[in-house]
Amino acid sequence: MRMYAVIPAGGSGTRLWPASRAARPKFLLPFPGPRTMLQSTLDRLEGLVDPAHTFILTGRQHAVSVGRQLPNVPQQNIVVEPAARGSGPAIGFGAMLVAMRDPDAIMGSFAADHFIADEPVFRQAVQSAAEVARDGYLVTIGIQPGRPETGYGYIRQGESLGEHNGLQAFVVEEFKEKPDLETATRYVESGEYLWNASIFVWQARTLIEAMKELIPDVYSCLESIAAEWDTDQRDAVLEERWPELRDVTIDHGIMEHASRVAVVPADCGWTDLGDWNSLGEVLATSGEDNLSIQARHIAEDTHATLVFGNSRTVATLGVENLVIVDTDDVLLVCDRSRAQDVRRIVQRLKDNGDTGLI
């Protein structure tokens, strides 16, 4: 199987503050550890995608960390974007790089900062999607929703495309934006909706053709960069043209408007690890009472407490349900039930002009 992977490694996000920062986003951190989320993204593709067939698109400020974390990915496969332009240009350009090697190649695009508990099921779904992609579909892997989550987008599945590699595939009826709770509940009860995890599989040329039709401005700009990729003009053209790209997501730009879109539902324990409590829930499946990442935790009468550490010893006594996040310059102690309000602290720091801590 000649499969490729394209990993857009961008974004920031402060819901896992103070571990994650603008300059140190979630994908570079060891959640749930010991490997970083970016490393785990590649690890779980082992056997499906060779590191030499993996392309990473990342920002200037993360290039060094990405390079160090992924020593097996060739340097020329790590594209350092002159400016952040969203997942559309990143994944689209990744598809062009793949097509330059093999236009018929199947490629997957995987977020760098999501967690998947059941990797065998995930790999099965990727292979299933690859089969469907051979028929010219843009395929997404949809997650069986475990609850009426309002923080995710949804995919409505349509008619069956039959079984592929042991899993059913379906035509996609519609992509839905993040719903309110009532709508989300209806979605989940109907059994027709899946979470949109932004995991895509397609032939490189299928995506390139879709770009040409649906986002022609992005297509032609990327095309002009790709045309010079193997010349000594690579950096100059990248530097000049990339900032001209329109900031567009692959969902809005392509998936919501393309004609042949399919979905393979998978129950693979996916989560985007959106806050500290969700990380605690992932770790709780380990069966430990307390959970520590990178920390030496000395726990006395301590329960259901998550410690994200920083080489220091963390001792706790007579506490429960806490998240303790120990970083070089900030310490957070938070009740787990309040994890979503961490953004309130980030907002206060922003209001105070304390951008160094964000």
Next chain:
Amino acid sequence: MRMYAVIPAGGSGTRLWPASRAARPKFLLPFPGPRTMLQSTLDRLEGLVDPAHTFILTGRQHAVSVGRQLPNVPQQNIVVEPAARGSGPAIGFGAMLVAMRDPDAIMGSFAADHFIADEPVFRQAVQSAAEVARDGYLVTIGIQPGRPETGYGYIRQGESLGEHNGLQAFVVEEFKEKPDLETATRYVESGEYLWNASIFVWQARTLIEAMKELIPDVYSCLESIAAEWDTDQRDAVLEERWPELRDVTIDHGIMEHASRVAVVPADCGWTDLGDWNSLGEVLATSGEDNLSIQARHIAEDTHATLVFGNSRTVATLGVENLVIVDTDDVLLVCDRSRAQDVRRIVQRLKDNGDTGLI
């Protein structure tokens, strides 16, 4: 008033771990801040004792810190003990240094790591005790007990010695060791007992005479050191003779056996700040909901929480009644009601051979 002060600055204590360590005892720390306990010990004597009339006796490993914290105390007034031998030799030698300047001088001896909330009452009591000391008494300042505390020793007061500087003085009937709760309750209800805070006032020569009578071995050893104090043999003799001293407290060696012992009761808000919760109680009198020492504390929905910091920002969210102690190498998060069990963590570290963290 020619008053002197002798401050034994020794001991360690791990009840305020991890802020206090073997190498960084309580008296060097800013409890309740911003000044350290040692600095506050001198500050509260302002107007009564000149820094040049203050002697500090401390250990080798704390000499540099003591010198830096008390820049106004002359270098020759800071005695660096070759070995720890308890408060008896330390205070006794301090008395000899005072007597070398003025044998009639009144001196007070004050622990370096206690907190006193009502400094005017404290100063009034010291002056009252000084008047009583002029009559040849060894005087202690007793604290009106606010509760049946089992962690302190008690003093039983006897017949009145009349009013001095606006306060009643009494003959001391007896010193009592730390009692059990039942006994402590009886003491407090009787109205005849005071807490022993190890605050002493006397004429230097009164103490020296008592030492000569009650602990003659200590006396003669100290005497031989004092004899060479103003010669070039000072360090050699100190080094040679000091380790020979018997380890004895001033209470056991002198106060419990001396004939003319008096007490001046004072209601001066004294506490030995024995654990994190008691520090929290001291700070709570400030009227603040949350209390921080050296920390920049960003509190969201946080109550009755004490943060001892270390230059980092500490953010808390949805928690209450916590003690958070942030040091270079260890972080403690502890429910305030469990503050006395911090020693269990220290014990675990000791059992693990982690002496660097103690």
